Amino acid sequence: MKAMTLKSFGGPEAFELRDVAKPVPSPGQVLVRVHATSINPLDYQVRRGDYSDLVPLPAITGHDVSGIVEAVGPGVTTFSPGDEVWYTPQIFDGPGSYAEYHVAAEGIVGKKPVSLTHLEAASLTLVGGTVWEALVVRAALRVGESILVHGGAGGVGHVAIQVAKAMGARVFTTVREANFEFATSLGADVVIDYTTEDYADAVMRETGGRGVDVVFDTIGGNTLSRSPDALAQLGRVVTIVDIAQPQNLVQAWGKNASYHFVFTRQNRGKLDELSALVERGQLRPHVGAVYSLADIPLAHTLLETRNNGVRGKIAIAVGPSANLAGADLP
Numbered sequence: 001m002k003a004m005t006l007k008s009f010g011g012p013e014a015f016e017l018r019d020v021a022k023p024v025p026s027p028g029q030v031l032v033r034v035h036a037t038s039i040n041p042l043d044y045q046v047r048r049g050d051y052s053d054l055v056p057l058p059a060i061t062g063h064d065v066s067g068i069v070e071a072v073g074p075g076v077t078t079f080s081p082g083d084e085v086w087y088t089p090q091i092f093d094g095p096g097s098y099a100e101y102h103v104a105a106e107g108i109v110g111k112k113p114v115s116l117t118h119l120e121a122a123s124l125t126l127v128g129g130t131v132w133e134a135l136v137v138r139a140a141l142r143v144g145e146s147i148l149v150h151g152g153a154g155g156v157g158h159v160a161i162q163v164a165k166a167m168g169a170r171v172f173t174t175v176r177e178a179n180f181e182f183a184t185s186l187g188a189d190v191v192i193d194y195t196t197e198d199y200a201d202a203v204m205r206e207t208g209g210r211g212v213d214v215v216f217d218t219i220g221g222n223t224l225s226r227s228p229d230a231l232a233q234l235g236r237v238v239t240i241v242d243i244a245q246p247q248n249l250v251q252a253w254g255k256n257a258s259y260h261f262v263f264t265r266q267n268r269g270k271l272d273e274l275s276a277l278v279e280r281g282q283l284r285p286h287v288g289a290v291y292s293l294a295d296i297p298l299a300h301t302l303l304e305t306r307n308n309g310v311r312g313k314i315a316i317a318v319g320p321s322a323n324l325a326g327a328d329l330p
């Protein structure tokens with residue numbers, strides 16, 4: 001099978017499209033014909049060597065799968081050949097999804113939502129699972145509460161806006177001006193231009209000085225130390241970003257704030273919850289661009305440099321979907 005393989009850590013030129021052995025499902029595993037995957041910042045972080053201790057080379061990376069079960073290993077009871085499935089492969093544990101076939105433990109695999117294309121489904125598994133973990137499991141966002149979603153036009157942020165709305169929250173988000181309409185169309189109630197306005201000032205103005213109940217950090221920098229400026233009493237901060245610099249959290253004390261650090265975990269339950277939101281029409285990933293397996297190096301460059309104006313996700317069409325690369329988007 002074809003697989004985009006990482007030969008060494010470095011720039012996008014470190015990839016090579018290779019013929020590699022098709023995997024065989026072990027007991028408890030399913031073999032999936034990959035129809036689509038997508039690009040996440042984790043992919044270029046792995047490529048450039050941020051997690052070199054955890055990734056033996058040569059490596060197949062990639063963290064989203066939408067496809068069709070081709071075969072099942074001994075003991076698999078949930079799936080049969082022909083089932084349409086979606087999942088995030090175990091991170092840092094075996095080959096990823098930049099390939100024509102992938103094997104996975106059945107416990108992390110879900111039935112793909114019927115109303116999503118493979119390109120859309122592969123654009124939701126990692127970011128959707130992360131949002132579910134952050135907003136539902138950790139922040140325990142409640143009906144009537146308010147949340148500030150940083151980076152509302154990005155892969156994670158555009159899903160977080162929709163999930164928070166579905167949970168009955170008032171949603172504030174930060175985007176650049178070109179993405180105001182996009183954020184509003186996803187359901188954001190208050191859109192803040194992070195390039196021209198201080199987000200904490202804007203939140204305090206819009207909430208009459210109260211602040212929001214939850215801050216969802218998708219951007220890093222000094223967001224943890226600054227969040228108390230935008231938080232209500234007993235507020236929660238959830239971050240999904242590497243803590244790259246030491247930060248002083250003394251102001252969090254005065255707000256009785258709590259902080260949650262999330263590294264997404266894989267399980268079918270989260271996928272089933274996301275699928276329910278999708279099928280009720282409350283959640284739809286936005287596929288901003290589609291590339292082929294062979295164009296993954298280019299897709300990495302576009303996401304990493306963010307000079308592409310792409311909103312939402314960059315999807316990769318694999319195998320049977322490959323003729324969709326570059327086509328008009330769903």
Ligand SMILES: NC(=O)c1ccc[n+]([C@@H]2O[C@H](COP(=O)([O-])OP(=O)(O)OC[C@H]3O[C@@H](n4cnc5c(N)ncnc54)[C@H](OP(=O)(O)O)[C@@H]3O)[C@@H](O)[C@H]2O)c1
Pocket residue numbers: 040041042126127130150151152153154155156157174175176194218219239240241242262263264303306312
């Ligand atoms: N812990 C986990 O399990 C987990 C899971 C998924 C993702 N992540 C991490 O979460 C981060 C975001 O992932 P993603 O997939 O959403 O990335 P992405 O698709 O590249 O989106 C990032 C977004 O942040 C926006 N942005 C950049 N600087 C900003 C600022 N100062 N204020 C507000 N928005 C800003 C960008 O907007 P512009 O277009 O205007 O630049 C872009 O829309 C990455 O660091 C990723 O590694 C962690």
